[in-house]
Amino acid sequence: MQPCVSIILPIYKVEAYLPACLDSILASMLREIEVILVDDGSPDRCGEIADHYAALDSRIKVIHQQNAGSSSARNAGVRLAVGEYVGFVDPDDWIADDMFSAMYAAAKRDDADAVICGLYECYEDLDTCIPVRYPFLPRLVVGQEEVHRTIMTPLLSGQLHAFTWNKIFRRSILLQHGIESPEDMPLMQDVVFNQDALSVMNRIAYVDRSLYYFRRHSASNTMKFRLDVFDTLLRLLQEKEKCLLRLHTGGESRKVVEEWFVRQTLQTIQVECSSVNPLPYAERRDRLRRIMDDEQVRRMIKTVQLKTNPFQEAVLYGLRHQSRSLVQTAAILYNQYRRAGHKLRQLLASTRPSQSQNKVSGGSERV
Secondary structure (H helix, E strand, C coil), X not given: CCCCEXXXXXXXCCCCCXXXXXXXXXXXXXXXXXXXXXXXXXXXXXXXXXXXXXXXXXXXXXXXXXXXXHHHHHHHHXXXXXXXXXXXXXXXXXXXXXXXXXXXXXXXXXXXXXXXEEEEEEECCCCEEEEECCCCCCCEEECHHHHXXXXXXXXXXXXXXXXXXXXXXXXXXXXXXXXXXXXXXXXXXXXXXXHHHHCCCCEEEEEEEEEEEEEECCCCCCCCCCCCHHHHHHHHHHHHHHXXXXXXXXXXXXXXXXXXXXXXXXXXXXXXXXXXXXXCXXXXXXXXXXXXXXXXXXXXXXHCCCCCCHHHHHHHHHHHCCCHHHHHHHHXXXXXXXXXXXXXXXXXXXXXXXXXXXXXXXXXXXX
């Protein structure tokens, strides 16, 4: 019998979390699943753990490959999958026991090509889970015009998260259109995959429940420094513009893409001016100057109007007037402000009475 859903996990350096993640999946109320574990050359015990679980449950398949990145691992899983739908789980997260049963039921009820659900953002340092849902989504979106307006516009703007793991996709459509996760991008591959996949879906359902538990290891700052982050941002802008051309849309959709790019540029500048940037001052200065001199940045900051806080407004003013010192000072002050706010949240969390239903779980308990 064909599995209802193929669940794909790209695995790399997650041995501390993998057993709890797999336990939550195997406790799924939807029994007709296959679980594809792609060991992406993980140097820890992940491969051994995957093989152990496969020996215990015939629904589990394991791929061992040389390290090639999460996109390569996901693509390998999709190629092996035989399920009617494909879903993804990151191996340091976990799921509600009825996640895939609820999503598959919605898919069959509405003959949907894709299904989206809500999630929990679970912060380990605050020991709490925060529900995230999408109240602007209807239960069912039908037709390319409605998909473009209701799904693609918020996806392009970032209002609808471009996560792969709170969705299931009809496998035959992914194969028909040759949709894969881009293997030449070091990060943000999910954005491109979701744009490519959802833009060709004709019927998309929404389950208005938080069913996926997304582990965030720290609420203080999700910023990570990468040498190639601005290049990746420019690549994403190109991919979003390609998507606009495929959708034959402009106007409002182009406006939200430009707003997204300016917001992402502000976040990139924050990282460049933060303590997570290990580079010497001269390199920091040159990298910041490159962002400020970029043609796309200079064009969009002249026309895009954003609702921002005073710190970001100062950064934008500095960008518009080519004042590197103002940009740098405002970004540093904003980072200090954010750190102070996080310390206050930690202090408040430590003084509140324990509420077990809001705590971060390491396994398949539902919050």
